[in-house]
Amino acid sequence: MTRDIWKHLILILGAIIVLAPFYMMLSYSFKSPGEIDRGTGGFFGAQEMMVDPRCVKLRDPNRDEIAAAAPQYPGRSDSEIRNAIMAQAEIDCSTRPVVFNYTKAFIEAPLLRYLLNGLIVTASIFFIQVLVALPAAYALAKLKFWGREAVFGLVLFCLLIPVHAIALPLYIMLAKVGLTNTYVALVVPWTISVFGIFLMRQFFMTVPDDLIDAARMDGMTELAIVWRVMLPTAIPALLAFAIFSIVAHWNDYFWPRIVVTGSRDLFTPPLGLREFKGDADGSFFGPMMATATIIVMPLIVAFLVAQRRFIEGITLSGMK
Amino acid sequence: MAEIDASIAARKPQEVNRQARTAWGLATPALALMFLILLVPVVVAGVLSFTNYSLGNSGFDWVGFKNFDRLFSRSTYEKMFIATFTYVVVVVPISVALGLGAALLVNSLGRIGDVYKTIYFLPVMATLLAMAIVWEFMLHPTIGVINQTFEMSCGTILEVIPFLANGCADGFPLWLGDRDYAIWVLCFIGIWQGFGFNMVLYLAGLTAVHRELYHAAEMDGAKSAWERFRLVTWPALGPTTVFVVTISCIRAFQVFDTVEAFWPQGGGPNKSTYVMMFAIFEKGVQQNLIGIGSAITMLFLVFVMFLTLIQRWLVERKVHYG
Structure with a gap:
């Protein structure tokens, strides 16, 4: 029995090393850029609302747009209107990190x-x-x-x-x-x-x-x-x-x-x-890991469902 | 018996003829593709390796053995051979040994062991390029998990380990950007990816070892587990080992995905990871130096065929070690 414990210890150590990149891939695909940089947030990340800076930047109004929006904000100066629009944009552009990562994976690249x-x-x-x-x-x-x-x-x-x-x-x-x-x-x-x-x-x-x-x-x-x-x-x-x-x-x-x-x-x-x-620049680690997850997952899931068949199939070359 | 066969053949010569024609008909698509896709390219590579051909040029000059001369005299290619052989010589023995070790442990645990089998096989299934990118993040010098984990040990008792002490004092390695570490990191990922495959092959081999052999060995006084392994398991796994070593070698020779993912520009720090497949890709495809690319291809084919022929020869002799 004690011998078996030793065997398990060795095999578990191996399993940790083997699984580490899969764990990190999934975990990064859930986290916000800040959490990835700081290495915080555990496995799932805190999932606090985050603002997508690119999305906000796209909504930065130019002169014409400010002029067009002016009737909605009577008696305000242009910079106040701009601030109001940007505040609205920040609200609209905030998402949960996991949603951000996986939607970006599909939107940023086909x-x-x-x-x-x-x-x-x-x-x-x-x-x-x-x-x-x-x-x-x-x-x-x-x-x-x-x-x-x-x-x-x-x-x-x-x-x-x-x-x-x-x-x-x-x-x-x-x-x-x-x-x-x-x-x-x-x-x-x-x-x-x-x-x-x-x-x-x-x-x-x-x-x-x-x-x-x-x-x-x-x-x-x-x-x-x-x-x-x-x-x-x-x-x-x-x-x-x-x-x-x-x-x-x-x-x-x-x-x-x-x-x-x-x-x-x-x-x-x-x-x-x-x-x-x-x-990708630094802030895109999350979406990239989401892409990696999406690419790796179909085969991994199929493998977990039909393990025996997969192992037979992959080791086929052993029949030579 | 032979007479009856002969008489049937004599009675139906057109039947035999017809069957032969059908057979050739059925085999022809495969044969044609075999020639066009496998044999012709080998000949093409062989011919082009003696030329200075480039795609887009109308003609080419024969240059004799100049391409091969270059392969054996320029320092770039010396680095290529060193990187390739270092990788093969490190990855093959370690991934075979780990595969065997894991198979023996998993096998001795019975049904619970299957969990480990599943886990160890995951990297074989996963897209290597994707996993390489994940490893690259983990190995990032500052925000990577690996160096962050090492940093946590700073100031603790673990600092007695020289590697950690040095790292805490002068900073931990850059890993992929470090010419002293790059090739070893590459080897590590190769082993990480491949040993589960070897384990599964060994597990299949182990099911074929007869239980009675162990009893017989015990009768003969092989009491310790090591003796039983040395006298029964290892010899019985001989054919499996030959196969596992060959296929690991061929796979190791073909390493490319990780190299290209980590160092898209030219094979790592100081070309320390400039492996052959990457060289073929860089010279032949990217730089359009087809002569030299073909010469590397030919050399590569010679290595791989040589390995496979040794394997077949060993298998035909029905190797049993010990």
Whole structure:
């Protein structure tokens, strides 16, 4: 029993270090700039009303606006009117820090657009990967043909090449055909998952031949067999592969950084966050941490809900 | 049996033919993409590494081995190799050891241990770039949590620790801006992010170790936990270890997100964190020096392929240590 306490102590110490940045990220995303600077306010911050200086500044009236507002303030001087307007602005512009941070995250940068781009890119990558890999995996696992060994050998060789490593020639090729700064550029290098082919082949090998023969008797074409017989049997493996693929591409920063320059319309979530950081001055730590939280959370929540599947999916590469 | 097979084949030669054609049809999209996206770029990089090509130029000159010469003679690239290998040599052993240690502890605790498994796996799931930005805040020299925490120890008994005493007297390190610390901070974050992945792989490996082996070892006089680990667990985890080390190496070689987030301009204080992926990005993409970028790419590919081939060779020999 005492031994177990020691184990827990060590593991808890590790857990504190592992969780520290997540704790800080959430905590900063709740706090006001002042609290972040001073390091006060505990986890949630005091959530006192704060005034958004940028918002107030935008409402600073010019001469014409003061003149226009004059009838509402009869008998006052211009500077008094201005003070009254600014006082009203300060009231209108005060919010709770948590609301301030999360609304700024969406207003200051097109975060929704970034999230949508992330979704489009990860979903198309996964969809095309399956479309390309499944028929090939089926052919390699269940059909006899001249050259099968050679094709499989090529798959094994290609497993050696990490796509990130050949990013430069891929970038040059895409630039040559004028495809940089497009969705195509974000998706294309990942359309072929050699690992997916390998994995699904290993899985298809375990599917009994009788099942396929029966389908052939029913007059199904080989392509129909892939989608209507093999695909349903492969759902667990495919789910694991989906998680593997989606996690990798939602989080990917290197490749989008290379092929997307300038146009915010194509930014994926990590790129958007990076740009936010580049623009930000000191008072924007809160909104930036809110953005980071929003980007990190979908996968973390999904992971907490379906832990076993996620761990299976991510460690898939262990099956090589 | 062979005769029957032969007779079936003889009876249906067109059937066999048809199946072969379908098979090639099914495999062709994958094959075409494999060539276009994986093999052609390797060749392109190989060819361009012998040229002085730049995007936008109509032609290029062959420069022979000049790009590679530069890689091995200029001090910038010496720093690149030092940074990359320091990172790999520090991150791989520590994250593998921590992964193994955590797996053994978690495994011995049974169901309660799953909580730790979940926690340690979180950094693997999280967007590294976002977490890098959070670490940057935490490491901020003045308002960062880390230095603020250290400052709290000033004036207390903890000041007997030399690091804290020095910090209280002369100020705590700048961390990311400090050429003596930058690479180690980078390594730390690499380990923080990656060891949970290794832990999970080891946990999978541990489920495959047979209980009877422990009983047998105990019969043979292996009483202490260390003896049981040395005689049973470690040898049984041999294949897992080979895999974990290889994949950790490949991931460590590819470090980029943290470097680019911390030091967008040129690889850290005194180029102490100028790792290879960042060099490829900076030279090849940002500065349009494609020849030199391709040369780094080729070198990078050689390292990674070499590592994977060693792994496959070890696995095929069915390694068992001890």
